[in-house]
Amino acid sequence: MAQLNFGGTEENVVTRDEFPLSKAQEVLKNEVVAVIGYGVQGPGQALNQKDNGINVIVGQRKNSKTWDKAVADGFVPGETLFEIEEALEKGTIICYLLSDAAQIELWPTVKKHLTPGKALYFSHGFGITFNEQTGIVPPADVDVFLVAPKGSGTSLRRMFLQGRGLNSSYAIFQDATGKAFERVIALGIAVGSGYLFETDFRKEVYSDLTGERGTLMGCIQGIFAAQFEVLRAKGHSPSEAFNETVEELTQSLMPLVAENGMDWMYANCSTTAQRGALDWWKKFRDATKPVFEELYDSVATGKESQRSIDSNSQPDYREKLNEELRELRESELWQAGKTVRSLRPENQEVEA
Ligand SMILES: NC(=O)C1=CN([C@@H]2O[C@H](COP(=O)(O)OP(=O)(O)OC[C@H]3O[C@@H](n4cnc5c(N)ncnc54)[C@H](O)[C@@H]3O)[C@@H](O)[C@H]2O)C=CC1
Ligand SMILES: CC(=O)[C@](C)(O)C(=O)O
Numbered sequence: 340m341a342q343l344n345f346g347g348t349e350e351n352v353v354t355r356d357e358f359p360l361s362k363a364q365e366v367l368k369n370e371v372v373a374v375i376g377y378g379v380q381g382p383g384q385a386l387n388q389k390d391n392g393i394n395v396i397v398g399q400r401k402n403s404k405t406w407d408k409a410v411a412d413g414f415v416p417g418e419t420l421f422e423i424e425e426a427l428e429k430g431t432i433i434c435y436l437l438s439d440a441a442q443i444e445l446w447p448t449v450k451k452h453l454t455p456g457k458a459l460y461f462s463h464g465f466g467i468t469f470n471e472q473t474g475i476v477p478p479a480d481v482d483v484f485l486v487a488p489k490g491s492g493t494s495l496r497r498m499f500l501q502g503r504g505l506n507s508s509y510a511i512f513q514d515a516t517g518k519a520f521e522r523v524i525a526l527g528i529a530v531g532s533g534y535l536f537e538t539d540f541r542k543e544v545y546s547d548l549t550g551e552r553g554t555l556m557g558c559i560q561g562i563f564a565a566q567f568e569v570l571r572a573k574g575h576s577p578s579e580a581f582n583e584t585v586e587e588l589t590q591s592l593m594p595l596v597a598e599n600g601m602d603w604m605y606a607n608c609s610t611t612a613q614r615g616a617l618d619w620w621k622k623f624r625d626a627t628k629p630v631f632e633e634l635y636d637s638v639a640t641g642k643e644s645q646r647s648i649d650s651n652s653q654p655d656y657r658e659k660l661n662e663e664l665r666e667l668r669e670s671e672l673w674q675a676g677k678t679v680r681s682l683r684p685e686n687q688e689v690e691a
């Protein structure tokens with residue numbers, strides 16, 4: 340474990356240097372890792388573990404689209420792909436990767452198979468932290484921990500294939516075997532994490548729910564829409580409004596931020612832009628901060644988790660979500676975006 344200084348605070352991190360894949364393989368060599376659920380995180384984590392030489396099986400409902408996907412991805416029915424209960428029985432480490440709402444329904448079945456010494460692995464602090472809402476209370480004689488990749492399962496897999504690694508947080512809720520630390524870190528490395536930083540279940544879920552509702556997904560769509568609407572109302576064309584709101588950000592400026600920080604991105608823009616950005620950013624911070632305070636409270640009081648459980652456990656939740664996504668897709672903003680994306684040279688048909 341290394342101690343690193345993050346802007347003035349020392350924190351524990353585990354890197355691939357101190358915990359290489361060979362060590363993860365050694366720790367997991369007698370384990371059967373059962374990945375339950377094959378939605379977004381399931382495939383990323385199962386495939387990365389498979390490619391990393393870990394003994395991984397998938398548990399999924401037969402006659403489902405995702406069963407077929409697991410087969411197409413190389414999992415073999417009866418060998419490495421099983422009905423959920425069979426996988427639960429075979430697994431010594433259970434990676435519980437159903438959607439957070441679905442985890443509630445299957446919990447009694449999972450619990451039945453958590454015999455002493457097994458490990459229960461999550462990729463989110465949701466089920467355990469909000470156990471009054473989820474009913475997820477594991478027996479005392481199993482290890483309980485999490486590795487939460489900080490990004491989509493799709494990115495986890497893509498970055499692995501590119502030889503890169505998404506960073507993840509890890510937390511131990513219960514160490515029944517005395518081996519929870521080496522087990523959780525070995526899994527974190529095996530699923531393709533670039534490095535792992537320490538957290539606990541409550542902090543993981545509070546920060547994750549805040550982030551995805553905030554700057555990562557909810558807030559960013561909100562400020563995109565606000566700026567786009569103002570530009571359109573002032574007579575700017577959709578292409579101009581989209582380019583100045585989204586395209587330039589994702590294609591030109593955010594890669595610079597990712598590479599070397601905000602000041603470096605600013606420094607690579609005009610002095611005119613820098614003057615304006617430096618003058619305006621605090622105003623945006625002050626305008627949005629009360630909304631972030633409200634958001635955090637809504638997470639911490641359990642309102643957000645309850646809403647997620649209530650809506651995502653309806654039988655027609657998928658159709659309803661798809662309908663809301665369709666509205667977003669068909670908005671003028673994202674329709675303009677579709678045309679803009681098609682114009683990127685790399686997306687144009689190569690002329691014969
Ligand atoms: N989507 C992502 O990239 C990320 C997800 N996470 C966490 O990882 C976990 C898994 O999330 P996702 O992969 O997004 O899940 P998901 O929404 O893609 O669902 C996973 C699987 O659950 C199955 N399923 C749904 N209802 C079921 C039921 N009643 N019985 C049996 N199977 C059922 C689906 O067929 C699917 O294979 C969650 O705890 C989530 O918060 C963490 C980081 C990112
Ligand atoms: C991708 C991720 O980390 C999220 C946004 O928290 C999630 O999918 O829940």
Ligand SMILES: [Mg+2]
Nearest residue numbers: 463547548551
């Ligand atoms: Mg999340």
Ligand SMILES: [Mg+2]
Nearest residue numbers: 488489490547
């Ligand atoms: Mg997240």
